[in-house]
Amino acid sequence: MKINAAIQLLPLKTNEDRYSVVDKAIDLINKSGLNYKVCPFETVVEGEPDAVYKLIQQIQIEILKNGCDELILNIKIHAANRDLTFQEKLEKY
16 A cells, blocks of 8 residues: 655754755655655655655654754655555646
8 A cells, every 4th residue: 555755854953055955865765766756845755654654764864864963854644545646646737
């Protein structure tokens, strides 16, 4: 059963440019192999629940370990008793 998750990273305490911290998170998302779409305020991923939750945890751990002392991760999850896909949500557009 695939779910969708919207992931918004807000770096709070970092010596780096905030966008470069966000770029690191997007790189982790890209390397995860999950289907994803980068949007202006968040990145949306699609995948099996375990893989999505593992990715969210990995983003938190890796970003805190590599250049950011404090962050906020805003997460929105859409789940159902069936696969949820980007295509289904966007097909009429």
